[in-house]
Amino acid sequence: MPPFSCLWSEGVVATVRPQLPGDIDVDVCIVGAGYTGLWTAWHLRQLDPGIRIAVIEGAHVGFGASGRNGGWVQTALPSTLVEIAARHSTDTAMLVHRTMVETVASIGAFAAVHAPEASFVHAGQLQVARTAAQVKRQRAHVADHHRVGLTEHDLRWLEPAEVDERIGIAGRLGGHFTPHCAVVQPRQLVEGLARACESVGVRIFERTRAVSIAPQRVQTDCGAVRAAFVVRAVEGFTPDLAGHHRDLVPVFSLMIATEPLSSEQWRQLGWNERFTLSDGRRMVIYAQRTADGRIAFGGRGAPYRFGSKTDDVFADNLGTHKMLHSTLVALFPVLSDVAITHRWGGPLGVPRDWTAGVQLDRGTGLAWAGGYVGDGVGAAHLAGETLAELIVGHDTDRTRLPWVGHRSRRWEPEPLRSVGIRGAARLTRMIDAAEEVGSHPRLRAALLDRLL
Ligand SMILES: Cc1cc2nc3c(=O)[nH]c(=O)nc-3n(C[C@H](O)[C@H](O)[C@H](O)COP(=O)(O)OP(=O)(O)OC[C@H]3O[C@@H](n4cnc5c(N)ncnc54)[C@H](O)[C@@H]3O)c2cc1C
Numbered sequence: 001m002p003p004f005s006c007l008w009s010e011g012v013v014a015t016v017r018p019q020l021p022g023d024i025d026v027d028v029c030i031v032g033a034g035y036t037g038l039w040t041a042w043h044l045r046q047l048d049p050g051i052r053i054a055v056i057e058g059a060h061v062g063f064g065a066s067g068r069n070g071g072w073v074q075t076a077l078p079s080t081l082v083e084i085a086a087r088h089s090t091d092t093a094m095l096v097h098r099t100m101v102e103t104v105a106s107i108g109a110f111a112a113v114h115a116p117e118a119s120f121v122h123a124g125q126l127q128v129a130r131t132a133a134q135v136k137r138q139r140a141h142v143a144d145h146h147r148v149g150l151t152e153h154d155l156r157w158l159e160p161a162e163v164d165e166r167i168g169i170a171g172r173l174g175g176h177f178t179p180h181c182a183v184v185q186p187r188q189l190v191e192g193l194a195r196a197c198e199s200v201g202v203r204i205f206e207r208t209r210a211v212s213i214a215p216q217r218v219q220t221d222c223g224a225v226r227a228a229f230v231v232r233a234v235e236g237f238t239p240d241l242a243g244h245h246r247d248l249v250p251v252f253s254l255m256i257a258t259e260p261l262s263s264e265q266w267r268q269l270g271w272n273e274r275f276t277l278s279d280g281r282r283m284v285i286y287a288q289r290t291a292d293g294r295i296a297f298g299g300r301g302a303p304y305r306f307g308s309k310t311d312d313v314f315a316d317n318l319g320t321h322k323m324l325h326s327t328l329v330a331l332f333p334v335l336s337d338v339a340i341t342h343r344w345g346g347p348l349g350v351p352r353d354w355t356a357g358v359q360l361d362r363g364t365g366l367a368w369a370g371g372y373v374g375d376g377v378g379a380a381h382l383a384g385e386t387l388a389e390l391i392v393g394h395d396t397d398r399t400r401l402p403w404v405g406h407r408s409r410r411w412e413p414e415p416l417r418s419v420g421i422r423g424a425a426r427l428t429r430m431i432d433a434a435e436e437v438g439s440h441p442r443l444r445a446a447l448l449d450r451l452l
Helices: 035-047 081-087 090-114 132-148 160-166 186-199 235-240 263-269 318-331 376-392 416-436 442-451
Strands: 024-031 053-056 072-074 125-129 156-158 174-178 181-183 203-205 210-214 217-220 223-232 248-258 276-279 285-289 295-299 340-351 357-361 366-370
Touching (some): 024 035, 035 053, 035 186, 035 366, 035 376, 072 090, 072 376, 125 132, 125 160, 132 156, 156 160, 160 174, 210 223, 223 376, 235 248, 235 340, 248 318, 295 318, 318 340, 357 376, 366 376
Parallel strands (some): 024 223, 223 366
Antiparallel strands (some): 072 181, 210 217, 217 223, 248 295, 285 295, 357 366
């Protein structure tokens, strides 16, 4: 295995930005220069070109998940449309769906102008089923979403021969496909977004850590920012902030990348378009065919750290990277000799009820968005646009979506938190292993659903 290094940083000409020079006054202070913080800044300046914005970033633009992710620009949120329909209504679920379809298109339109290096390609998403249990789950997923209002165009079950027309995957029993997904080079997207923000007058300060966030004041290690509105956009790093230790847990998602494959290897794989790929196991895996002809392949399963620690060093987990490599080879046996050139990881932000949220408290001016689990590339754009509308006081379809104002309950204190999370991870692996050999471990699955 190669040393720990992120493929997406290669060839990126990163701008080095100044630290906060001392105390300043602005209208809006945003903490965190990932997608959430920067889309909020971008949309704010579109709505009010005179608004004064400072973005405070502890490391550099794209240091967090936004510069390290799998590059799937999806319509998915951590809550499925079926769950949203059950909690609210089918009309609400379909409004969420239409809004997310528009969001993916908006990111594509933005990238074409401001981040062409992000190589945005809209080619859909394929999930294959490789066990009988996965077939059952995926067929039900498609049928349930059709009942909510999606059509065969939005989401459809594929028979094995139809999967074969798209890609050659060992052990495929079927799958399902949606056209509503794109891929990007994620770091290039966040870099392009930061440059676009600066071009419209947003000030970004790097290597400036917020040590406390209070109404109208962010205290950093380089000075204080006074602002009418303060936006907290630090996702997986939220537990490090005083007063927010149990709001989200950081779960590390890890990735590997192959060397560029030859055209003969791509021909053997039959993976001709740049649709994203996963299978139906519960311990999520995800892949993209990169613009430079590699497979970037990721998955969850890295150990949770007691006390919700987020130090970067925790993303370096050789065991999980080796496991990802063997999963890649199990899916594509022809790649058994292909070199792995990069391995890296980063923290997701997971709320206790797996439901993302967007909030603005008008009384204090404090705002927040996040809790996207592994679905934040698209969702953070919608969250940022919504926060901007809330801050300038616009009432739109977006500001009336059900995640606006949603508050998740807090995570349990330690040691209960780590016992629960590690237990759920172990159970997930056991269920996947049982399903691999043809079992349907219903009791364990019910227990897992209850734990999550
Ligand atoms: C390996 C991996 C793969 C993923 N794959 C996908 C995918 O394919 N599709 C998808 O939709 N989602 C994916 N995700 C999730 C997605 O990347 C995130 O949901 C999204 O990037 C979150 O953006 P954000 O701006 O909210 O947070 P982040 O990008 O994490 O940004 C938070 C920023 O806040 C800064 N910060 C933290 N604390 C402070 C402080 N005290 N002061 C100042 N700054 C601070 C951090 O340095 C960081 O830059 C993946 C995530 C990971 C880690």
